[in-house]
Amino acid sequence: MCKNFEQIKKANIMINSLCVFTQLKNDCVIKKYKDLLECLSKNEISVGEGVSLYNDFVYELLNKSMNTSLKKYIMDKVFLDSNPFTCIIDHNDLANKNVIDQVGYELKVLQYICNIETDTFKQVILDKTRVMNYEEDIVKNLIELEDNFNNCDPEKAIDRLKIKIIMSEDWGECLNDIIDFYVQYGTGEFGEYRAFVWEHEDNDTYLRGVQSPDPVRLKDLVGYEDQKETIIDNTLQFLSGHPANNLLLYGSRGTGKSSTVKAIINEYYHKGLRLIEVDKERLVDFTKIIRVLKDKNLKFIIFVDDLVFEEGEASYSALKTILEGGVENRSSNILIYATTNRRHLVKETFSERENDDVHAQDAIEEKLSLADRFGITVSFYSPDQKEYLKIIDGIVDARGLEVDKEYLHAEALKWVRWHNARSPRTAKQFINWLEGNIK
Incomplete structure (x- = not known):
């Protein structure tokens, strides 16, 4: 009883010792877990209280992760976390030894916290209470915590690393593996996902990681070899840190324009390439997107699908400003790849041509010139x-x-x-x- 009690009491205190990963303490599952640890750290508890808090914690864990592996849940949270450690990685400042050493310690803390076995919880509840026979049966039948890797994909570098850490006898010794991963694949959600959607919800804007992006690869796309070569060459220039162009992929529907862009991301994800899909109407948020991405040690393709403008759309002016490269819209780690079925992007009417405005032709030419602001136009024609x-x-x-x-x-x-x-x-x-x- 003494050993089990001390393990739980120590884990309860160790959660409070988190500094770099302090945001984990606000996670709903970790909060429920801490409530359980605090309860079982008391000298006296009731069976009902212990059982209720244990089940509240496990229910929250199941609700958020679809399994009962606390180790896997915590590891997922660690890699999605943005903290002082990920900031120094993003800024390539690995000389900050204090933060790096603290991360090594906190990884050991997290390992200890989630290493408590279900039987330990059950035994402490039984030892600290006077249980009736039926109550003992209830405690013994509490759902088990487990090490479950069903949601891991061994083809993904991040999942392979998570499994390696969880299976390690000392999580702190995996710190260099984590640093190497962050340097190659990015920190936080950028290491977890390869594709994102820019969302606009209740006056809030944010990046939403795509859990299962289109898996299409370049080898799956038959034909259009010249077009693919142009896009690949431009993308490789971009990844190499050399000047590269924004691309406009123009052509008939169904010719593989969007699939080619998605395949490019899948092909070069391991080289630090990420896709941000932005709806045409959200191009006005481009300055916000720049602020999120500019300090990341990765390359981003802003992908706008089916780009066609109506008369007077605000996003038309926004795109024009972006392509011209205003001071705040200029970032060396971002390119725009857009697809369209309309060569000149802006719908044009006969009434405009009949306009008696002295400078009407200038206005028409201005509209038609938007596509020319992309550095390269790649044409996807219907095959013979x-x-x-x-x-x-x-x-x-x-x-x-x-x-x-x-x-x-x-x-x-x-x-x-x-x-x-x-x-x-x-x-x-x-x-x-x-x-x-x-x-």
């Missing part, structure tokens, strides 16, 4: 029949389908006539139908 069938063959080969080529091409051309025009998207839709029928 030969290229379309080449795309069909490429998808079939990638999926390992065995089908007679003459039959395949005949059905593919029928599909185009019955459904959409020739495009990589149409090809993929046809193969989805074909694969379903084959299997």
